Amino acid sequence: DHLKAGADAIVNALDEILVERIYTRANNCLDAESLPETQRIYFEDTYMFANEATVLNIFKADKNFIKNGSNDDEIDYYTVVTAQTIFHPQGGGQPSDEGTMQCVSSGVCFVVITVTSNNGTIFHTGYFNGEHFLKGTRVKQVIDAKKRSLHARLHSAGHCLDAALVQAGYTDLKPTKGCHFPTMTYVEYEGKVPADEKEKLMAQLEEILDKMVQEGIPTRINNPGIDGKSSRIVYVGSEEGCPCGGTHINNTNQLGKVSIRKISSKKGVVKISYTLSD
Ligand SMILES: [Zn+2]
Known part of the structure; x- marks a missing residue:
């Protein structure tokens, strides 16, 4: 039990470092003007498990910084910023939501494996099944309801x-x-x-x-x-x-x-x- 608690503490400390690195990475990739505050739909309703959102920005994520990410070299990780979100980012002692974002018109799917926030902007990081979205795409966000x-x-x-x-x-x-x-x-x-x-x-x-x-x-x-x-x-x-x-x-x-x-x-x-x- 003692050993497990120690291991958990280390995992949590590493999580904090990863979250920090994703922030830094995001800030390096996007200029300050293009980082609007994300409308947090989950503030209004804990049990809204699906909702539509507009994609504002996409950038490539460094796979070394992706928690729960695969080591498979074939997978490219991306970070997606939307105008609004139902995804709760990791923070305040709570883990982040997991789920998907699917393009309403093409059906292209983005699998969200980790969510972070910085200065009011929420960053969804994961990988695409197929081509990636473009800015302005309407997507349907779906979160893992059981985990939420x-x-x-x-x-x-x-x-x-x-x-x-x-x-x-x-x-x-x-x-x-x-x-x-x-x-x-x-x-x-x-x-x-x-x-x-x-x-x-x-x-x-x-x-x-x-x-x-x-x-x-x-x-x-x-x-x-x-x-x-x-x-x-x-x-x-x-x-x-x-x-x-x-x-x-x-x-x-x-x-x-x-x-x-x-x-x-x-x-x-x-x-x-x-x-x-x-
Ligand atoms: Zn609370």
């Missing part, structure tokens, strides 16, 4: 956990970092939980989270205005708002059973790991 739904649940569980801690009386713990990958799911807080309270708190949190699921609390989201200057505030399982750009369940009754795996507390950092089941 799972990612939204894993991430929303983090918000619910924040609220559950407050309900349990641990109001001093401040969330600092979340990791919501299916292979590794936890939230870190600034603060302390005494060793003799951990076991009781684990049971208490599960009980509160079970209750939240039964109560069916609707999620509220205040999306930023057209100016994009105000931040997006989400209310998940709580009346307390939280600035967040992630994908969320519509109601706590979609969460499923949250099991608290472990609470660790050292050097002023409390780490709460959890898993989800249906």
Whole structure:
């Protein structure tokens, strides 16, 4: 278990480096003027799994930087920028969506394997089955619905956990970092939980989270205005708002059973790991 956690941490660190390199690559390939802010359709609806979009730009991607990419020399990787997107980019502790973009008129298909964002622009990287699109092409975007739904649940569980801690009386713990990958799911807080309270708190949190699921609390989201200057505030399982750009369940009754795996507390950092089941 220890070894696996170490390996996961390394994979995550490498992911961060890859994401960074894709940004740099994208910025080198495109001049600043041609990088408009992408309209994030997933802000409006977590469960929109298909939608049409217009291709704004395409450039070749360096295959050495493609995570999950094949080593096959025959495959050329590209990065596609669209005016709007239903794809959530990797960030905020959430993995990116996967899926396809298919040209509405020719049927040419682009397989999206990783999605990143920088300065408001979203970059979809993957490969074409056939010829590549041209700028201005209308495409139908389709995301992996199962993965999106799972990612939204894993991430929303983090918000619910924040609220559950407050309900349990641990109001001093401040969330600092979340990791919501299916292979590794936890939230870190600034603060302390005494060793003799951990076991009781684990049971208490599960009980509160079970209750939240039964109560069916609707999620509220205040999306930023057209100016994009105000931040997006989400209310998940709580009346307390939280600035967040992630994908969320519509109601706590979609969460499923949250099991608290472990609470660790050292050097002023409390780490709460959890898993989800249906
Ligand atoms: Zn969120």
